[in-house]
Amino acid sequence: MDIKKKINRKISVAPMMDCTDRHDRYFLRLISKNVMLYTEMVVTKAVLRGDKQKLLKFNELEKPLALQVGGSDKKELAEVAKIAEDFGYDEININLGCPSKKVQKNSFGACLMKEPDLVSECLSEMKKSCNIPVTAKTRIGFDHTEEFDYLNMFVNKMKQTGCKTIILHARKAILKGLTPKQNLNIPKLNYGMVYEIKKFNPDLEIIINGGITTTDQIKNHLNYCDGVMIGRAIYQNPYFLKDIENTIFNNLNVPSREDIVKQILEYLEKELKTGTRVNQVMRHTVGLYYGQPGSKEWKKYLSDNMMARDSDFQKAKHIMDIAQNNEKVNQLTA
Numbered sequence: 001m002d003i004k005k006k007i008n009r010k011i012s013v014a015p016m017m018d019c020t021d022r023h024d025r026y027f028l029r030l031i032s033k034n035v036m037l038y039t040e041m042v043v044t045k046a047v048l049r050g051d052k053q054k055l056l057k058f059n060e061l062e063k064p065l066a067l068q069v070g071g072s073d074k075k076e077l078a079e080v081a082k083i084a085e086d087f088g089y090d091e092i093n094i095n096l097g098c099p100s101k102k103v104q105k106n107s108f109g110a111c112l113m114k115e116p117d118l119v120s121e122c123l124s125e126m127k128k129s130c131n132i133p134v135t136a137k138t139r140i141g142f143d144h145t146e147e148f149d150y151l152n153m154f155v156n157k158m159k160q161t162g163c164k165t166i167i168l169h170a171r172k173a174i175l176k177g178l179t180p181k182q183n184l185n186i187p188k189l190n191y192g193m194v195y196e197i198k199k200f201n202p203d204l205e206i207i208i209n210g211g212i213t214t215t216d217q218i219k220n221h222l223n224y225c226d227g228v229m230i231g232r233a234i235y236q237n238p239y240f241l242k243d244i245e246n247t248i249f250n251n252l253n254v255p256s257r258e259d260i261v262k263q264i265l266e267y268l269e270k271e272l273k274t275g276t277r278v279n280q281v282m283r284h285t286v287g288l289y290y291g292q293p294g295s296k297e298w299k300k301y302l303s304d305n306m307m308a309r310d311s312d313f314q315k316a317k318h319i320m321d322i323a324q325n326n327e328k329v330n331q332l333t334a
C-alpha cells in the first residue's frame with residue numbers, strides 16, 4: 001500500500017487523542033478531499049513493542065495522512081519514522097506540544113521545548129531513516145518563556161536538521177498546575193508571534209493552530225502563514241469542512257449530510273465484520289448536524305443506539321430515516 005498522495009497543508013485537521021482515530025479520519029475524508037489529516041499521537045514504545053497493525057493501519061482513502069509520534073529517544077523515533085514510511089504514511093510529525101503529566105513524566109511533548117539540542121538530534125535521526133517529510137508540532141513557549149528570540153532559536157535548530165514544516169499552536173504550555181484541557185484554553189493566544197516566525201523564516205512552511213473557528217479567520221491567517229490547522233471546531237462540527245472545501249478550495253462538490261450518512265453506514269457495515277463496534281465509528285458523527293434542525297434527534301438516536309454490539313442494520317435503516325428527514329427540513333429552511 002504505497003500510493004503517494006500529494007501533500008497540501010493549506011488546511012489540516014489537528015491530531016487529537018481519542019478523536020482523530022482511523023474511523024474519524026475516514027468520516028472526515030468523506031466530507032473533505034483536500035485537507036491534510038493527522039493521527040492521534042502514538043508513543044514510540046507502543047509502536048515498537050505493541051501490535052503495529054492495530055496501532056498504525058489505516059484506509060487508503062484517508063490519505064494524505066501524517067503519523068504523529070511522541071517520544072524523545074532518537075533511535076526509537078528513527079525506527080518509527082521508517083515504520084511509518086513503510087506503512088504508507090505521507091509524513092511523520094513529532095509532538096512537541098503536549099503538556100500532560102504522563103507525557104512529561106516520559107520526557108516528551110511540550111517539555112522538549114526546553115531541550116532544543118535533543119530535539120534537533122531526534123529530528124536529524126528521523127530524517128536520516130526515512131524519505132517522507134519529518135515535521136514538528138509545538139507551542140510558542142512554555143511556563144515563563146514566551147519570547148520571540150527563544151522560539152526563533154528553537155525553530156532554527158529544527159530547520160537546520162532539514163525539517164521544513166513546523167506547526168505552531170499559538171499559545172504557550174504551562175507545564176505545572178494546569179490540566180491538558182486548561183492548557184488548550186487558559187494561556188492566551190498570540191498569533192502575532194507565529195506571523196513573526198514566518199516573517200523571519202520565509203523558507204519554512206509555517207502552519208498556525210489554535211482557536212480558529214471560521215473561514216474568515218482562516219483566510220486572514222493565510223495572509224501571514226502557509227497553512228491553518230484546526231482541531232476542536234472540526235471535531236465538534238465536522239460539516240464545517242464543507243465551508244472549508246467551498247471557500248478555501250473552491251470545491252462545490254461536497255456530498256450532502258445524507259450522502260455522508262449513507263457512506264459512513266456502508267463503511268460501518270464492512271467494519272462490523274472485522275470486529276469493530278458500532279460506537280467506535282458512529283461516536284465521531286455526533287456533531288454532523290451541529291447547529292441544524294434535527295441535531296437533537298440525531299444525537300439522541302446515537303446515544304440510545306450506538307452501544308449496540310452487533311451489526312443491527314435495522315437500526316441503521318432508522319438512522320437513514322432521520323438523515324433523510326433532516327435533509328428535507330434543511331432544504332425547506334435553506
Ligand SMILES: Cc1cc2nc3c(=O)[nH]c(=O)nc-3n(C[C@H](O)[C@H](O)[C@H](O)COP(=O)(O)O)c2cc1C
Nearest residue numbers: 014015016017040041095169210211212230231232
Ligand atoms: C481532545 C484533544 C486531544 C488532543 N490530542 C493531541 C495530540 O494527540 N497531539 C497533539 O499534538 N495535539 C493534541 N491536541 C491539541 C490539538 O492538536 C490542537 O493543537 C489544539 O486543540 C488547538 O487547536 P484548536 O483550538 O483548533 O482545537 C489535542 C486537543 C484536544 C482537544
